[in-house]
Amino acid sequence: MPVKKHLSILALLSATLMAGPAPAQQQQLKKAVADDIFADHPSMDSNAVVMPSADAKPVTPFFSERAIGDASLARTADGGWVLTGTVLRTGVRHGVQLWTSADGKAWKGWGPARITGSGIEPGDVSERYLAPSVTVAGDRLYLAFADKTGCARVAVGQAARPDGTFTASACLVDDAADISLFVDQDGTGYLLWGGGNIAKLSAGFDRLAETPRFLKPDQALFAKHPPVGKDWPVRVRVGMSGATMFRDGDRYVLAASEVTGRMRTATEDLFMAEGPTPYGPFSMRMLAVPHAGQGAVVRLDDGRLATAYNPKCEDGFALFCEQVGLVPLERAPDGRLRQAASVITEDSAVAARQPLLTSEMMRDPSVTLGGDGYYYLVGTQDGYGYHRPDGGVKLWRSADMKRWDDAGFIFRWEGMGYDFANNIAELWAPEIKWVERDKTYYLAFSVMERGVGGKTWLYRSRTGKAEGPYENTGKSYLVKGIDGFPFEDDDGLYFLWGGGSIGRLNDRRDGFDGPVRQLVDVDGDHVGYEGNGLIKVNGVYFLTGAEWHGPLRTHGTYDMMYGTSRTLFGPYSQRRIGAPHGGHGTAFRDKQGRYWYTMFGNDPTAPWRMHFGLVPIDIGDAASIGVPRVDGARAE
Template structure:
């Protein structure tokens, strides 16, 4: 950092962004606690947010644990990796958070411990400072949890280790409450109260997890929010924040389709709970090490693993400030960015109303046109319809109003709740006009897709149905033109060639899949052709469905329209259901609306730059290349 660690963190703390209003009407209660709601956000970066910076890179370490020393300065430990000594508990101290002094392996003595024994390999040790004492918690080479006590004023001095407290322990930490009571924590949430002096147990260990009374009402089918059985998988630790006890642990969930080890927290009124549902607090941060800064705010170390494809760095240590959202939720501060992708530094372009499933086309008049799902999760019939926005530069968007209002559909909705979803706007140079494909989801019935054409050749319409009723059963219609004709893609990969009237199909309907037979996204498919290669994109939830997972753009490529397509891969993190397109300058973009808790915004239209440099690959630039 540019300043001392303490003053740098204080400068990073900024007010939390205000929450957007929850849509007034929601047809399905599965959306009431959807991650796209601001109240569930783990990430809401401010306009001037900066990437987390390393504060320690003198040695490759994992499982970093950091604490403030009473006279000022910092102490750090962790699992030593790669080169150099790897035995014992290695310590570093710093007066300012920039310049670190290696104290070497701590001088620990105790039953069965031989000082300097290189066979004593300690994994994930932790540091705790309480008044004038410095405590090291660790599991020795036999798996016994121990606590070594030393002087906070002389961290380079001797430490006296306790006898074996718990056998078969991993990721050991010590929590000392305000009254001096000590608690040993380990694994994903084991806890036991310690006897005075922390050299023995005062009770039988127990496992901490969210209060099961919170799950009395089962969530809707297919919705796994929230996790019932744990706060995390490893690195359990505890901290007191005023009258609340924070239980933290980390877990690799498969979010972003990579090894993101995130920090989760639950809160309770006592060290034993009852605890709240878990919250994702620190993306990519690794094993938790949360502590209080001198200004009273909380922070945790940021120490990602190298298997995490979207971490800013790995096996080094950064400092991630935390903050309270308006409703009290703990999350990463709005002043920082924790993900290394251009997506993380982008911001929405239209915020006047919510937009999901955005579609952009470059029109025949040289302007860009935007459409998307309105009203949060879709306007209910007879409200709304399809609205367009226009832009000449992809930055400034003008609302040009509704161009379709539930007209000429040739279908009786009876009294069913019906929502209009995922309108796609498409300019056809071949037909010299615009097309609208949109879906309607009927509660208890399912989804259907219509195709409309502008009879004036103008984006404003008027638009007329190309068929007598809906064109296909299924949702997420996407018009695509190739040299040999006009196609409609919909429903998780189905595709058919439209006839000349665009009201039906010439030939069979096929389904596009990757070489493993998997759909390239379960919804929101789109196609773009670049340099003779077809790129099939689609939306997929990676990690916990509709909880702490990510709604990403997946893609696969092929040299022929019908395939075979390559194995699906992640293209644009958080991109989900969007549209790839080429702008007037030859750059490629993907539309995005923000549908998961770690997306940089929620339910608003934005654009993400994508690279199609490799003839058969799509990716997003790294953070440094994003222009932010």
């Protein structure tokens, strides 16, 4: 059976450098002056899908008897397990394959279920049923499936006799897929199919008792339009396929999956929405379990809910594929269901790490190794940036990248040489850089002025010390645009900003000596739409940048992309993902020659949000950024 291999999760769990306190569960929004687009930003803990504890463990397969997709699980009254799904690869593939287990460890296969009914010939190898599902209600075991003509059907047998006969209904719905059955506490049955179609069944589950309808979030929740600049939430569905329903107390939960493209790969994620009846009205959809595939939800022996974890091999960041694991669920502070803090569902260099600095919120972290052997850190603070005239740029210092000491503010708003005209102005993305040729530190930072746009300043330490004091290299801002990054090359000091604009600074560092160019990849695209940085290793330039991938920002990922070139001005290789969830950060080399990337967590599936952390990266050749494994091998 194929087992998907990717970045070693063992390397992450064995790493102790990043161990630190868990991030705060809730973050305070700014007051009335805050930009509306940040009012419900993905980086807020209130939107978190993933909040792993420091001792979280990766989900592992509990069923690997055979390659299987679209897994469906059910529990029997005596605590046993029943499993089915789309059988894959070699072996018998017709009919509905069943497996049972008394303890969820040792599994017995029963072969194709003996299904009888109109138009069904037992043993017919042409009956290829995709995504069948199992439901247990009392002493009955139900199989829901679409036959080879596309008709949805429900077959009933005995839970105690998985090897017995199952009697199938006539065709219930034409041209249906991903059939499932929900049996409510009063015995009422509901047929679900596709991404959210539903219809009540007759008492015998042999015909529809009503006209089908499609379930989606309550449209009244979308009466208020999102502000300009904020992503529009999905309002027309909960998912695209694999709709299933379960009950948790007095709430009915609709679950469905969708291939979202987070992390620039085929992530099939599980979404959920809740309502007071099987017909809703349902809440907005929320991403509940990343990489889960079509997740059937069951109740564990300890009373917790759990969903099947059954990714496809096309998902480049799933922990395994075509096998089945279990992901416990928990209620977030706002009541929605999400994966429990005890599990990790992603195989990446980031998934098991912890933030380093949790005393203050931080975005866009920048680290430089100074001329004195210390590491220095700055970043966007006060949530989404200090508002003029408050705050400024604060500095942290570390000797070992483990403990970071607060060195206080090194910049405040005075003397910038610019009139903000009483507009709301936020300080974003400070970048600190030790420049060897000048034997001093440079500080770049951006100010986003409401209704005007962003501008970036460049300051220089007068003392050659990271603490400053700093002075403006010019009389006002250096460039229009945001995300400035000083880069020292053999022939001078360059300044990179925006989505790839770059120019060589003059000797006074208050302007450019020569033309400003645009860095792009071989396709003519930017490597990152914001947060660009540069690092040079063995004569190769690595251009990094931030991009969003997936369903808008709402449930997407904010990833670090990169391209490489033998020349500074490129073109760079086609952009690739380097550090998932890394986004706007800085690559740097430590005193031992290892490479790191700073990260703050800007999306709902990052392991933390809005706190400074570090991710190890391995730059081993001219083509790629990889991740070191625990055995010293290199994974990409």
